[in-house]
Amino acid sequence: MQKWQRRKDQRPMEILTAALGLFVRNGFASTKIADIAKQAKVSKGTVYLYFESKEALFKQMVHQIMVPKINEVEEYISSYQGSQVELLKLVIRRWWQTIKESGLTGVPKLIISEADKFPELTQYYMKEVIHRIQSILISILKKGKQLNEFSNIEPVLCARVIMASLVYFSMWEVSLKKYDHKNMYVEDLIEQQISILLSGITK
Amino acid sequence: MQKWQRRKDQRPMEILTAALGLFVRNGFASTKIADIAKQAKVSKGTVYLYFESKEALFKQMVHQIMVPKINEVEEYISSYQGSQVELLKLVIRRWWQTIKESGLTGVPKLIISEADKFPELTQYYMKEVIHRIQSILISILKKGKQLNEFSNIEPVLCARVIMASLVYFSMWEVSLKKYDHKNMYVEDLIEQQISILLSGITK
Amino acid sequence: MQKWQRRKDQRPMEILTAALGLFVRNGFASTKIADIAKQAKVSKGTVYLYFESKEALFKQMVHQIMVPKINEVEEYISSYQGSQVELLKLVIRRWWQTIKESGLTGVPKLIISEADKFPELTQYYMKEVIHRIQSILISILKKGKQLNEFSNIEPVLCARVIMASLVYFSMWEVSLKKYDHKNMYVEDLIEQQISILLSGITK
Amino acid sequence: MQKWQRRKDQRPMEILTAALGLFVRNGFASTKIADIAKQAKVSKGTVYLYFESKEALFKQMVHQIMVPKINEVEEYISSYQGSQVELLKLVIRRWWQTIKESGLTGVPKLIISEADKFPELTQYYMKEVIHRIQSILISILKKGKQLNEFSNIEPVLCARVIMASLVYFSMWEVSLKKYDHKNMYVEDLIEQQISILLSGITK
């Protein structure tokens, strides 16, 4: 009884975790409920015990797996004291660190791949993840400009340029890395990005 | 009022063009042959007259639509005379211009989404598109370093950072743009990217 | 003009001959009009110029290819003068010889395979081929019995037993021979059959 | 009023049995999965639950339905004590009896019709059925010759002549019988065959 109860509590997340990996690798349409069940070591029927449909499972997966992580960076950042230059470095490194530790590296690829199939989800993701990180970056850039730490850049555009490569790196990690002829690491790419960003490449 | 017309020469490309749009929007698995046929204004049977299977159609689409465009940037660049700084700007702007004019904006999204389903295609794309553009960037960066135009950056990593945002922008254009709360243009983002890249943001 | 006219006359039989080979090998349903057209070195459209449908083509094939051969054995036999024992041998050998020379070895297999798909055709074949040969055999056997050449056999049953192996041999030739571990010839089997039969039924 | 029942163990054989009847009547290509499903009183999907494809179903049908019957005649025969003449009669009668009781009358027609579509299956059938029965016949004929029961026949050829009519009779039963103008029985034909054979080969 006790054991079953515990299972009942854990099962949904086990299924969602299994689903995430498969959805990232194969996309929504190509991922079969049978595969998810197998990966989660339950039967197909059990998946339907916890989730109404494949679409509902997908949506809940994105929500439940992302929600608890969204505030993390924000909280970490807001408590920080120091120069905007250091803060900018911190945010960039922290994004990758968090996304990787949480096993969410594949989420951006998934959102971009399935955007038009799940518009509300995409809007949610844009609003709650992308735009919030961008806001953080914009506020750092604006403050840095005021404090004369940064040159005359356009914070809104600049924040998007920074996000662009960060999001791309996570997609590259799950999708193209294995087909790349060079053995590279996202960490190195991010450091290079920080370096270019902060110091510029022209003399 | 004819039931149909004989247009053996035009059909295949019309089908491929219809397919590209749908594959980019919906992905491989969610795109139905019936949709492609409808979009190309032919019957389902006609699609199979020119392509062996849905997979074969997908592969030919990527090949036939990409191959004629690959050399374009390369040729344009190789004929250029001027400073490496100007050349770098040129390459970046030209990439976007070419990809947009050719209607290939959606290809990167497609490749990343379907990478594991079509490994040979992904390798082909990496080798013939991504790595070739990267090589061009690397050679510009190396030459610029030698000529003292650029500071002490690492050309290989730097080229990838540049590619990262460029590739991301094209994915954003076809996938996330419509869900973005701000009305932005890739052209502006690219100019900002060039600006940051060339001048740096720290004083 | 003249040449075309000649073609117009020959085409139907060329198509029927091509069809016979393919129908025998692959059966009715698995034989494609495209295959027949290819084999006959015409286009699909041309097949429909001469035959209303695939079924009509099949029926005409059986009729036109068989009709001119049916009377041959009968005529040959009826003109023969000699003992019934010799006549019996003659009929048996002649059946195989005729069927082989006419390229009709595959017809029995075809009729048996497609009997229920083409009942009228099967009835026609039974009536015009099988039963007529059987009648010849029966009349020989009866006469032989009267003339005391043969022992006390039942002509009707005996004729069918003879036919059984003859028909089987032609099916074996086109269907199983190539999968047989021993390299055998129908001619030898027929001689053995004749030998058993005659020592079995002659006094 | 239940929508369906769980009958994992019985389903496969029910489907195979349904398939055998339809394949024998209509051939491989003309038999639709929908027909088999209907006959077996399951849905199309259920057929694919137990069999990978139509071809796989066909192959398994031939194997599973034939294998358990193959040894039956052999065992029955090997335990027999008596003269070779009696044994020969026994084998011939037993073949028909077994094939009929097992509902396998249609298998020879099927094999001959589809031989070239399923070469491995045909080889299997030749090796495991036809050649084994032939071996039994050959050994009886040889032994009978040694024991001076039989005249100077060629056992190998003779065995094939015997098989020829036996196999033909089973094809006739399922295919041509209903189009025959005389109402005959295989049993009578077999007795006639035995009668001719034995007076033909016994001394």
Added chain:
DNA sequence: TATGAATGAGATTTCATTCAT
């Protein structure tokens, strides 16, 4: 609660037949 056998709607694919050229 958990299972996985059974279903059936809908996808891909085939191919006899038509008809513009």
Added chain:
DNA sequence: AATGAATGAAATCTCATTCAT
């Protein structure tokens, strides 16, 4: 008369979902 591109009805096969066990 001849062609073969185009069609669409019908086949095979897939898989999300249901429900008897």
